[in-house]
Amino acid sequence: MSYLGYVVAAYGVFFVVLLWDFVAPRIDIARQLRAAKLRAARTTAARPAPDATLSRTESE
């Protein structure tokens, strides 16, 4: 008997799990780097310009 179906199913499981194992850390790394970039952008946007308060005071 060839048991082809069982062999295909077993190798299918093997490849699917290894594919997940390959993809999961890549997605995680990309997510961490994207979060770091967004956090840096937010910090830069929230930080006032060094002379902003002074110039506003002068114009008033």
Place this chain on the structure above:
Amino acid sequence: MHPLVRWFHQLGSPPYFDRFAARWAPWAYVLGLLVMAYGLWAALFQVPADYQQGDSFRILYIHVPSAWMSMFIFGLMAFYSAIALVWRIKLCEILAMACAPIGAAFTVITLATGSIWGKPMWGTWWDWDPRLTTELILLFLYLGIIGLYHAIDDRRQGARAAGLLAIVGVALLPVIRYSVVWWNSLHQGQTISVFGQSQMDASMLPPLFAMIVATKLWFVGSLLARARADNLRREAGKDWVVRMAQERAR
């Protein structure tokens, strides 16, 4: 200082480790895939079918290396955890926790492929046999370690708690290994020996050894990639991570 010692100290630096992992993980994957390609080709097309089991015995070429990896990775995880607990080395915490999902993946492969092989050979998908049951407990231990690590907000405390569970859980490994010797088991006894005489025909062994090497190389690649991701998570907000993220976005 000896270059090897210096390199070991440098590896403890998060940015250095990130560069190291980013550089070597793809090589480990590529080498692993090349060896695996040979192993799978030989397993599926080169070796003759077993005279009793027919082609179903070809499942062992993924089942046995995965089973060995499931135990090897747990042992390594416990080793890293012990170092992390004693010497408080952050990189060892990261490596230990990166081992858990890979080990769980190989345990899932072991259980699933064993079950698929068992149906035509034993006539059942599952039996509460000592080897199968202890391997299932190993999967639960892996899941427990992953869960415990992620359940605690402080990453270092989480790694220490999960590492302790890994060290305690390592006692299961000899039980899995010798379960077929200690108890009457449906699972067959040891037929393959790396150093001694195997009960398998020599013509069937080369693809198996290739798959054993391939899964080890794959593990190295995956370990580096997962450790890199965890390292980035722990270092989020540090200048070097922000710089790298911005360079990558350009």
